[in-house]
Amino acid sequence: MESLARTLNGVLQSIENAALLAGRPGGVRLLAVSKTRPPEAVRALARAGQRAFGENYVQEGLAKIRALADLDLEWHLIGHLQSNKAALASRHFDWVQSVDRLKLVAALDRARPPERPPLNVLIQVNVEGEAGKSGCRPEDVPALAGAVAAAARLRLRGLMAIPEPHPDPERRRAAFRALRRLQDSLAARHPDVDTLSMGMSDDYALAIAEGATLVRIGTALFGPRGR
Numbered sequence: 001m002e003s004l005a006r007t008l009n010g011v012l013q014s015i016e017n018a019a020l021l022a023g024r025p026g027g028v029r030l031l032a033v034s035k036t037r038p039p040e041a042v043r044a045l046a047r048a049g050q051r052a053f054g055e056n057y058v059q060e061g062l063a064k065i066r067a068l069a070d071l072d073l074e075w076h077l078i079g080h081l082q083s084n085k086a087a088l089a090s091r092h093f094d095w096v097q098s099v100d101r102l103k104l105v106a107a108l109d110r111a112r113p114p115e116r117p118p119l120n121v122l123i124q125v126n127v128e129g130e131a132g133k134s135g136c137r138p139e140d141v142p143a144l145a146g147a148v149a150a151a152a153r154l155r156l157r158g159l160m161a162i163p164e165p166h167p168d169p170e171r172r173r174a175a176f177r178a179l180r181r182l183q184d185s186l187a188a189r190h191p192d193v194d195t196l197s198m199g200m201s202d203d204y205a206l207a208i209a210e211g212a213t214l215v216r217i218g219t220a221l222f223g224p225r226g227r
């Protein structure tokens with residue numbers, strides 16, 4: 001427990017160091033990726049002060065949201081979202097980072113409960129155009145963003161991506177940089193856009209250097225995943 005708090009503080013400190021180097025002190029938030037971890041691990045990290053958690057699967061996330069309802073946590077869906085799970089996700093999560101097609105926009109908007117604030121939405125971009133991967137094409141971002149911004153129960157907050165973990169850091173940097181350019185043109189048209197979700201345990205410092213405002217970190221906080 002004690003060591004989890006120490007690990008969290010170490011990660012927060014290296015995020016802040018990278019943010020300072022990028023000239024954006026306080027400009028980067030940590031999303032703790034809790035997929036495959038038991039609710040008790042989330043509770044321990046919450047006790048150490050972490051509020052925002054990310055899950056890949058709707059059902060697994062829901063189980064933790066319910067088990068930890070006594071804590072005031074912020075839940076992000078970061079995994080691929082099937083259309084038939086969109087309503088469930090919209091009812092229970094605070095953010096959905098994996099919106100990559102129009103069909104999801106309508107389903108999320110329709111299902112968001114009136115008593116909750118609008119659902120925060122990031123558009124997932126397949127920035128390198130890899131076949132078989134989630135995320136829309138960069139050229140589809142404006143239309144998708146327009147649909148999200150026009151939906152009464154959704155709030156467009158920015159972009160998310162999972163670039164290939166190229167061994168060559170310069171190729172990773174190029175992908176992050178391309179995302180930053182997309183984000184800047186999106187923000188010029190949509191004033192609520194303030195979030196660029198990129199960077200994981202292996203490359204978050206590089207992502208922050210290139211403009212990330214939210215980094216999604218699992219392994220560096222909780223250790224290696226069993227599955």
Ligand SMILES: *Cc1c(COP(=O)(O)O)cnc(C)c1O
Nearest residue numbers: 033078200201216217218219220
């Ligand atoms: C698992 C996952 C992460 C966290 O990856 P780590 O390497 O464990 O930090 C971040 N983003 C997404 C979309 C993931 O699926």
